[in-house]
Structure formats: C-alpha cells, structure tokens
Amino acid sequence: MYKRILSAALSALLATGTAACFSGCQSSGGNTYKTADKVQDGTILQAFSWDFKTIKASLPDIAAAGFSAVQTSPINECLEGEDGGMQLYGNGKWYYHYQPTDFKIGNYQLGTREEFKELCEEADKYGIKIIVDIIANHTTPQLDAVSKDLIEAGGGSFDTLFHKNNAKDIKDYSDRLMCTTAKMGGLPDINTERPSFQEYFISFVNDCIACGADGFRYDTAKHIGLPDDPKEDDGFENNFWKRVTKDIDKADDMFIYGEVLQGNNDRIADYINEIGRTTSSSYGSKLRAALMNNIVDTSSVKEYWLGSAPLNMVTWVESHDNYINDGTAFDLTNEQVLLGWSIIAARKDGTPLFFSRPYNCTTENIWGMNRIGAQGDDIYKSNIVSAVNFFRTAMIGEEENLVNPNKDSSILMIERGKKGAVIVNMIGDKDVDYETSLADGKYVDRVDGKTEYTVKGGRLSCDSKIKGNSVVVLYNDGYTAHDAPANAGVAKDTAFTFENDSLDVTLTLENADEGQYSISGGESKSFKDGDKVTLKPSDNGTTILELTAENKSGLKTYEKLAFYKPEIFEVEKGAKIYFEKPKDWDDDINVYIYNESGEQIADWPGNAMTKEADGKYSYTFEKDWISPLVIFNDGDKIDSVQYPADRGLKAEKDKTYNVE
Numbered sequence: 303m304y305k306r307i308l309s310a311a312l313s314a315l316l317a318t319g320t321a322a323c324f325s326g327c328q329s330s331g332g333n334t335y336k337t338a339d340k341v342q343d344g345t346i347l348q349a350f351s352w353d354f355k356t357i358k359a360s361l362p363d364i365a366a367a368g369f370s371a372v373q374t375s376p377i378n379e380c381l382e383g384e385d386g387g388m389q390l391y392g393n394g395k396w397y398y399h400y401q402p403t404d405f406k407i408g409n410y411q412l413g414t415r416e417e418f419k420e421l422c423e424e425a426d427k428y429g430i431k432i433i434v435d436i437i438a439n440h441t442t443p444q445l446d447a448v449s450k451d452l453i454e455a456g457g458g459s460f461d462t463l464f465h466k467n468n469a470k471d472i473k474d475y476s477d478r479l480m481c482t483t484a485k486m487g488g489l490p491d492i493n494t495e496r497p498s499f500q501e502y503f504i505s506f507v508n509d510c511i512a513c514g515a516d517g518f519r520y521d522t523a524k525h526i527g528l529p530d531d532p533k534e535d536d537g538f539e540n541n542f543w544k545r546v547t548k549d550i551d552k553a554d555d556m557f558i559y560g561e562v563l564q565g566n567n568d569r570i571a572d573y574i575n576e577i578g579r580t581t582s583s584s585y586g587s588k589l590r591a592a593l594m595n596n597i598v599d600t601s602s603v604k605e606y607w608l609g610s611a612p613l614n615m616v617t618w619v620e621s622h623d624n625y626i627n628d629g630t631a632f633d634l635t636n637e638q639v640l641l642g643w644s645i646i647a648a649r650k651d652g653t654p655l656f657f658s659r660p661y662n663c664t665t666e667n668i669w670g671m672n673r674i675g676a677q678g679d680d681i682y683k684s685n686i687v688s689a690v691n692f693f694r695t696a697m698i699g700e701e702e703n704l705v706n707p708n709k710d711s712s713i714l715m716i717e718r719g720k721k722g723a724v725i726v727n728m729i730g731d732k733d734v735d736y737e738t739s740l741a742d743g744k745y746v747d748r749v750d751g752k753t754e755y756t757v758k759g760g761r762l763s764c765d766s767k768i769k770g771n772s773v774v775v776l777y778n779d780g781y782t783a784h785d786a787p788a789n790a791g792v793a794k795d796t797a798f799t800f801e802n803d804s805l806d807v808t809l810t811l812e813n814a815d816e817g818q819y820s821i822s823g824g825e826s827k828s829f830k831d832g833d834k835v836t837l838k839p840s841d842n843g844t845t846i847l848e849l850t851a852e853n854k855s856g857l858k859t860y861e862k863l864a865f866y867k868p869e870i871f872e873v874e875k876g877a878k879i880y881f882e883k884p885k886d887w888d889d890d891i892n893v894y895i896y897n898e899s900g901e902q903i904a905d906w907p908g909n910a911m912t913k914e915a916d917g918k919y920s921y922t923f924e925k926d927w928i929s930p931l932v933i934f935n936d937g938d939k940i941d942s943v944q945y946p947a948d949r950g951l952k953a954e955k956d957k958t959y960n961v962e
Contacts, residue, residue: 334782336695337370337429341517341557342579343698344370345647345691346433346655347682350622351375351396353675354413354421359860360677361428366787366857367683368691371431371557373519373655377412377510379404379449381442384949386410388674388844388864390660392898393949396622396674400521401442401489404449405506407513411674415513422514431516433557438503438542439526440489443947455502456492463499465491466534471941475566482527483534494526495538500545511551519616520546523560523580528572543576559616559653564607571611582606582615582652589619589645590630593638596728599711600704603645606652617652619643625657631668636679637771640686641726644773647690648716648724650702654694658682661863662798671798672898673844673864680791680861689748689775690724696780697722707736713768722777727768734764745776751783788814788859790849800845800867805837807865809849814859817851839867868898873927873953880958881934883917887943888936891919896950897929907938918958927953934959 338344347369349357357364357372364372381401387394388411399411407415422432441448445460456463467483468491475481485491493499507518520526527533527540547558559579562570573580584607592602606613619642624630634642636659646654658678663670670679681687700719707715712728720741740757747753755764755776768774793808811817811831820826822840829835829849837845849861883891894908903909911919911934923930931950936942945961 335365335368335428335784336692336782337365337368338695338698341371341431341433342653344368344653344695346371346373346616346653348373348622348655348657349375350658350660350678351390351399351411351674352658352677353411354417356675356677356860356862358417358421358424359862361424361430362858363683363787363860364430365428366784367688368695369430369656369682370695371433371516372425373433373435374418375399375412376402376409376435376437376521377407377418378402378409378437378506379406380409380411381444381447382410387949389672389898390669390674392669392672394674395949396626398442400437401444402437402440402452403442403447404452405503406449406451407506407509415509418510419513426514431557432514433517433519434510434515435521436507436510436518437521438546439492439494439522440486441492443488443490445490452502456499457496460490462496463490463492465493466536467491473941478527478567478569479532479534481567482525482531486522486525491525493534493536493538494542495533495536495540497538500542504546504550507546508551511556516555517557517559520558520560520577523573523577524562524568528569528576547577557653570608574608574611574614579614579616579653581621582608582617583621584608585615586618586620586624589642590624590634593619593642593728594633597711598645598714598726598728599706600714602711603714604704613651615652616655617646617649618655618657619646620657621655622657625659625668631659631663632665635665636681640681640684641728641771641773644686644690644724644726644775645714645716647687647694648697648702648718648775649704650697650700650718656682656687662796671864673798676862676864677860680789683787683789685749685751686773686775690773692781693718693722693724693748693775693777696777703739705737718777721779722775723762724776725768725774727770727772727774730770731767732770733767734762736762738762740776743778745778748775748777748781749773785853785855785857786813787857788812788817788851788853790814790817790851790859790861792847792863798863798865800837800839800865801870803838805865806834807837807847809833809835811851813853814851817849819850820848822846837865839865843867868929869952871929871952873923873930873955875923875926877923877953877955879921879923879932879953879955880914881911881919881921882958882960883919883936884961885917888939889913890937892935892937893921894933894935894950895927895930895953897927897931901927907935907942908933923953932959 349372376399380399383398390396425432465483470484472484472486529540560577562573562580564584620630660670661679697718703717705715714726717723717739742757745755789812791810809829816828818826845865847863851859891911892907895903911921914920930953932953933950935944
C-alpha cells in the first residue's frame with residue numbers, strides 16, 4: 303500500500319501564497335508569465351518518465367511554477383521490456399527508454415512522434431523550451447531488438463556498429479581508450495566515430511529539431527571520445543562532438559550539455575569546450591552533503607568544483623541517477639530538496655535542473671505511485687520553487703554574494719546585487735537582524751506572500767522569526783502578483799493499489815470552487831474538495847484518474863493518477879528457495895528480494911545464499927512476505943551478472959531456479 307506523506311510545513315507551502323512572476327509570455331486563462339529568453343538564464347524541469355501528453359497537459363502548471371524549459375526522458379525507439387509494463391520499477395522499468403533499438407522518435411513509454419511535435423508546439427505558446435535527453439553511445443543489450451536500419455547505418459553488422467573493445471567491460475575509468483570504447487554496465491558501445499552512423503544519428507537529431515526541440519542533454523557523454531583521446535585503429539576520427547554540435551540544424555540556437563560524471567580522468571574542461579556545457583556532479587554531491595548535515599556555510603556551497611573549467615554547467619540537487627542509484631532517495635526529504643533547490647536556482651552561474659521525483663514518493667517508498675507517463679510529485683510547483691524560479695528570471699545580469707548571516711553556518715543568504723535576496727534557513731527559528739547589500743525599502747516574502755521585511759541603512763530586519771527548514775525570497779523590481787494556481791489531487795493517505803474489487807478515493811481541491819474528474823477516459827464529472835469517488839480495476843489492470851481545475855483567473859491545473867491491482871501471494875517465514883549456479887558465475891551467490899510495494903530484504907545485491915552442493919544454493923525466508931520477487935546475482939562488481947536481467951521472478955516455496 304502506498305501512502306502519500308508530506309510534512310505539515312511542506313503542505314502549507316504547497317497550499318498558500320501567490321505565484322510570483324514577470325509578465326511577458328501568454329498562458330491560458332489570461333495570466334502572463336515571463337520565462338527566460340535563453341535556457342541558460344532560467345530553470346529546467348526534468349520531467350522524469352512523464353509522457354508527452356502529460357507534459358503538454360501540465361504546461362500551465364509548469365509555466366506557473368516559473369520553469370523556462372522542460373527536459374524529457376529519452377524519446378528514441380527503445381526496448382519494450384516485460385511486455386510493455388508501465389511501472390517505473392516492477393512490471394516495467396524506467397530505464398528501458400535508455401536502451402535504444404533505433405534512433406527514431408517515439409516509444410511505448412512516452413508517446414509518438416506526432417505527440418512529441420504537438421508538445422513542442424504547445425510549449426512555444428508558454429515560452430517554454432523543450433530539451434531532449436538523448437543517447438548516442440549505446441544500444442539495448444538485447445541485440446535481436448536492434449533495428450536493421452541502425453545496424454546498416456553502423457556498417458552492416460554488430461561487429462561494425464560497435465567498437466572492437468565492446469567485448470570488454472570497463473575496468474578502469476581513468477583509461478580513456480577503455481572509457482570511450484568498452485562496454486559500460488552491460489550496454490553495447492556504439493562506434494560513434496563511424497561516419498555512416500554519425501549521419502544516421504544527426505538525421506535523428508535534426509528530426510527532433512524539426513519537431514520543435516530546443517536542445518539536448520547527452521547521456522553518458524564521458525564515454526564518447528574527445529578529439530585527442532586515444533582511438534581504436536579503424537581509420538576514423540574522434541569528431542563526434544564537433545559534428546553533433548556544429549553540423550545540425552539551428553546549431554547556434556540549441557542548448558546542449560553532456561552528462562560528464564566527475565572523477566577518474568573525466569577531462570571536464572575539455573568536454574565543456576567541445577560540447578558547450580556539462581553537468582556539475584561534484585557540486586551536487588557537496589550540496590547534498592551540506593543539506594544532510596544542516597551546514598550551508600559558504601565554504602561548503604559556494605565552490606562549483608570544476609577546477610579551472612568555465613562555469614558552463616547544469617547544476618542539480620539530485621539527478622535521476624543519484625536518486626535511484628546513490629541513495630539520495632533515502633537520504634534527502636522533499637523539504638531538503640526544496641532548500642537545496644533554492645540555493646542553486648538563486649545563484650548567478652549554472653543552469654539549475656529540478657529532478658521530478660516520482661509521484662507520492664517517500665524515503666520509505668522511493669517509487670511512490672510507480673507509474674511511467676504520469677507527473678512526478680507536485681513539489682515541483684510548490685510556492686518555494688515558483689518564488690525562487692521567478693526570482694532567478696528577475697535577477698538576470700545581477701552579481702551574487704553568498705553570506706552566512708551573523709556567521710551562522712545553518713543559514714545562507716544569497717544576494718543578487720542590490721536588487722534581491724534569497725535566505726535559506728536549515729534549522730531553528732531565527733531572529734532577523736542582518737547586514738545586507740539590498741537597497742533600502744520594504745520587501746514582502748514572495749514565498750508566503752505576506753511577511754514584511756525592512757531594509758534600512760544596510761540592515762535587514764523583520765518582526766517575525768525565520769522558521770527552520772524554510773526559504774525567504776525578497777525582491778520588488780520585476781515582481782508581478784498572480785492568483786494562486788488551482789491544485790487538484792487526492793488525500794494524503796490514498797493507496798494506489800486495489801486490495802479489493804473497489805477503492806474509495808477522496809479528492810482534494812485548492813484555489814478553485816469546482817474541478818472535473820474522469821476515470822480511464824470516461825465521462826467528465828464535477829467535484830468539490832472532499833468529494834469521494836469509487837474506482838474499480840480496469841480490464842487492462844490499470845485505472846487512470848484524471849483531475850483538472852481552474853483558478854479564478856482561468857489558469858488550468860492537471861493531475862494524472864494511476865491505480866492498479868497487483869498479483870497477491872504469500873511466502874511464509876521458513877520457506878526455502880534454491881538456485882542452480884551457472885558455471886561462469888562466481889561462487890558468492892546472493893538473492894535480492896523485493897516487492898512492488900517498495901519493500902526489500904536488503905540493499906543490492908541482497909543476502910548471501912547458502913551453498914548446498916556443487917552449483918546449488920539455498921535461501922530461507924526469515925519473515926513472512928507478501929508477493930516477493932527474487933533476482934539472483936554474484937555480487938556488486940563491475941562484471942557481476944544477475945538473473946533475471948529485469949523484473950524479479952515470483953518467489954515460490956521449494957522451487958529451484960535455473961538460468962534460462
């Protein structure tokens with residue numbers, strides 16, 4: 303059962319106040335919002351696993367939250383894993399769209415080429431740019447799914463499509479030849495230097511641009527060679543980056559950056575020079591550590607950790623990789639993410655990227671509603687996010703000054719010239735009497751829309767304390783008040799799984815007198831805050847609830863929610879399962895046990911199995927489990943193997959599992 307958990311403080315921030323913005327770009331309902339003319343001057347929403355239709359329907363919310371761009375998940379044709387299951391993790395996987403089968407627009411998770419084009423056209427009406435997450439250096443490991451067109455473009459065979467080093471796994475990331483030509487994470491490495499492949503790939507990029515894309519994020523960019531990197535002896539040049547940044551349509555107008563995770567001879571400055579921008583992963587790591595320790599002194603958060611490289615970077619509190627693979631999901635609460643976002647979005651340099659966590663996620667259940675296609679958690683449109691986003695747009699061109707007021711390392715003030723300031727307070731309520739560079743005058747906190755601050759003679763003061771775990775946004779020039787956006791949703795304790803043949807769901811509504819709901823594409827009906835609807839499982843296993851509403855100015859909000867009925871079975875404490883180890887596996891065998899309600903027996907790779915006889919291992923369940931799934935593996939090494947490769951197998955008492 304999934305529970306929607308938000309603290310009272312965060313819930314209040316989502317529900318109160320008015321949206322801050324510049325006027326400029328027209329949105330629906332007569333409201334105007336100013337987005338940054340250039341992507342790098344604004345903020346980007348990473349719409350992680352949202353489909354094209356959902357992003358399109360959510361554009362009014364995204365505009366009201368102050369984002370200037372949206373980054374989609376990869377839009378290429380991809381492996382259709384697990385019979386097209388649409389869970390983020392379970393019966394389906396988010397990462398299948400990172401497993402290309404061809405470089406053509408459209409896949410079963412996000413939508414069609416025509417739907418992508420329609421999204422781009424609609425985004426233009428809001429002044430919102432569309433950035434495409436793009437893969438160039440690998441395909442799916444399921445080679446029988448790779449298209450004949452791609453194989454032909456790669457020279458006619460897998461031997462020519464992939465690097466010669468593709469037979470090897472990367473063992474040493476500091477070895478540049480290994481890093482740029484060998485297999486990473488079991489994903490076959492494309493020979494991106496082959497001219498025929500480059501032409502094929504550039505045609506895909508140009509088709510994205512023709513549909514309306516405004517830029518690209520290159521996944522695993524560190525694994526594509528730089529001009530002076532060592533090369534395999536194939537007669538080709540390391541010229542991929544030059545070609546995909548210069549030999550594409552509207553090259554000068556594209557916002558392009560590469561994912562270059564720092565460490566082990568990453569050559570970050572050279573990648574910035576070649577691509578234009580990269581990620582700043584070390585800064586994200588330092589920032590997350592500061593947030594977890596409630597220490598935001600300037601020495602912890604000011605340095606971007608790029609060495610002598612220019613500050614052409616995309617910054618983040620977390621990326622999808624951090625959230626899923628590095629434990630961020632278990633370390634940072636939604637509130638801490640908002641505090642960190644306020645720091646990076648208020649700063650002068652870099653282009654901040656806001657990762658949209660799964661809807662209804664918690665530190666106990668990182669997958670939340672667990673649905674590909676739907677929006678992420680609605681903290682992306684909280685008052686903190688919108689206030690800081692519009693602050694950033696208003697502060698274009700202003701220099702920054704980071705200070706810890708009264709030398710308190712738990713509070714950070716980011717001043718932008720004399721025009722505005724953002725204050726981030728990690729812990730404890732604090733009196734306000736700070737030295738400041740702000741111009742004299744009265745300022746209203748643009749987060750809560752009511753608390754007044756005074757600047758006089760270089761001192762900032764307020765009759766109220768700044769609350770712990772809160773953000774204050776102060777500026778006047780460039781601020782425009784708008785009616786608070788409507789917010790339609792479901793009660794915080796809503797379960798997204800059917801335990802019986804029906805489920806009663808309480809609908810919530812803020813800043814609107816009436817909303818509309820529909821169930822799995824059925825008739826649209828009106829509702830008010832607190833009304834209940836009864837849902838029943840659909841024949842296809844998933845019931846979709848769509849909610850819409852408008853505030854008094856006509857600004858629309860949209861929410862798409864998915865409910866499903868999982869297979870329920872029990873495995874009792876003391877039950878035993880067995881596994882026959884393949885000859886080429888190492889001898890240390892583990893079993894990873896989890897279920898689709900978010901429980902797991904232990905972090906990957908799970909628990910060690912007991913050797914029974916030659917090649918046969920066992921595991922005894924130490925507690926009762928509801929619907930457990932099992933994955934067998936030989937450890938967490940770079941060359942480790944697992945079975946099955948994707949969704950776990952149903953755990954069955956006394957069963958012996960064999961690799962098929």
